[in-house]
Amino acid sequence: MIFDAHCHYDDEKFDNDRETLLSSLPQKGVFAAVTNGTDLETSQKSIELSQKYDYIYAAVGIHPESTENIDITRIDEYIEKIADMLNQDKVVAIGETGLDYYWNIPKEQHIIFEKQLRLANDTKYPIIIHDREAHGDILSYLKKYQPFGLLHCYSGSVEMLKEIFRYGDMSISVGGVVTFKNARVIVDVVKELPMNKLLLETDAPYLTPVPFRKERCDSSYIKFTAQRIAEIKSVSVDDVLKYTKENALRFFDICP
Numbered sequence: 560m561i562f563d564a565h566c567h568y569d570d571e572k573f574d575n576d577r578e579t580l581l582s583s584l585p586q587k588g589v590f591a592a593v594t595n596g597t598d599l600e601t602s603q604k605s606i607e608l609s610q611k612y613d614y615i616y617a618a619v620g621i622h623p624e625s626t627e628n629i630d631i632t633r634i635d636e637y638i639e640k641i642a643d644m645l646n647q648d649k650v651v652a653i654g655e656t657g658l659d660y661y662w663n664i665p666k667e668q669h670i671i672f673e674k675q676l677r678l679a680n681d682t683k684y685p686i687i688i689h690d691r692e693a694h695g696d697i698l699s700y701l702k703k704y705q706p707f708g709l710l711h712c713y714s715g716s717v718e719m720l721k722e723i724f725r726y727g728d729m730s731i732s733v734g735g736v737v738t739f740k741n742a743r744v745i746v747d748v749v750k751e752l753p754m755n756k757l758l759l760e761t762d763a764p765y766l767t768p769v770p771f772r773k774e775r776c777d778s779s780y781i782k783f784t785a786q787r788i789a790e791i792k793s794v795s796v797d798d799v800l801k802y803t804k805e806n807a808l809r810f811f812d813i814c815p
């Protein structure tokens with residue numbers, strides 16, 4: 560029943576046992592997972608994983624943390640390569656991209672993000688957005704481009720949520736952070752969030768839900784996130800898994 564809308568199975572933390580792990584996930588209830596690239600190389604790796612495993616789909620894009628490795632004078636070539644990748648089977652979105660003000664990232668991250676927003680609007684593919692301490696500017700871009708997309712690992716407020724839904728056709732994905740003991744804002748966000756706008760994610764290998772925070776995350780851990788969301792929204796875990804799966808299938812335009 561699990562649909563993991565955002566993970567990174569190309570990550571080196573999976574190098575030792577990727578094949579064993581990925582082969583085992585469907586037996587652990589994982590129905591589908593969208594593995595995200597962060598640059599050209601990892602986007603290509605994501606495509607390869609989607610070709611190898613039936614339940615894996617790929618998103619291709621350039622993450623703000625990759626800004627330093629991009630020759631910005633050649634950005635149009637990079638974007639063209641991302642656009643080419645969209646033509647591959649099982650590539651379902653552009654991402655991961657966005658803005659990150661937590662790390663000291665060169666301002667060119669804005670150019671890279673904006674080019675992918677335009678690409679998303681031109682190609683009608685959904686865009687998967689990373690927003691780390693950049694809420695104000697993310698909202699400005701949403702207002703300007705009105706994209707069809709997903710704010711992944713949402714970290715904004717309830718007030719921001721209301722603004723987001725005014726700009727474009729946005730959904731929100733929630734990960735393990737909602738299970739953390741100090742989680743407050745995200746709990747309020749989940750309470751307010753309409754069920755048809757909610758997707759589940761892991762951001763694997765990171766952000767493993769409680770009670771396994773120290774372990775490496777994979778899509779099967781979503782059941783703990785779903786349990787917490789079920790408590791917050793006073794619905795059953797099965798309903799959370801069922802609705803988020805249906806939302807994700809619709810969002811990524813996947814016909815199972």
Ligand SMILES: [Zn+2]
Binds near residue numbers: 566595655762
């Ligand atoms: Zn991610």
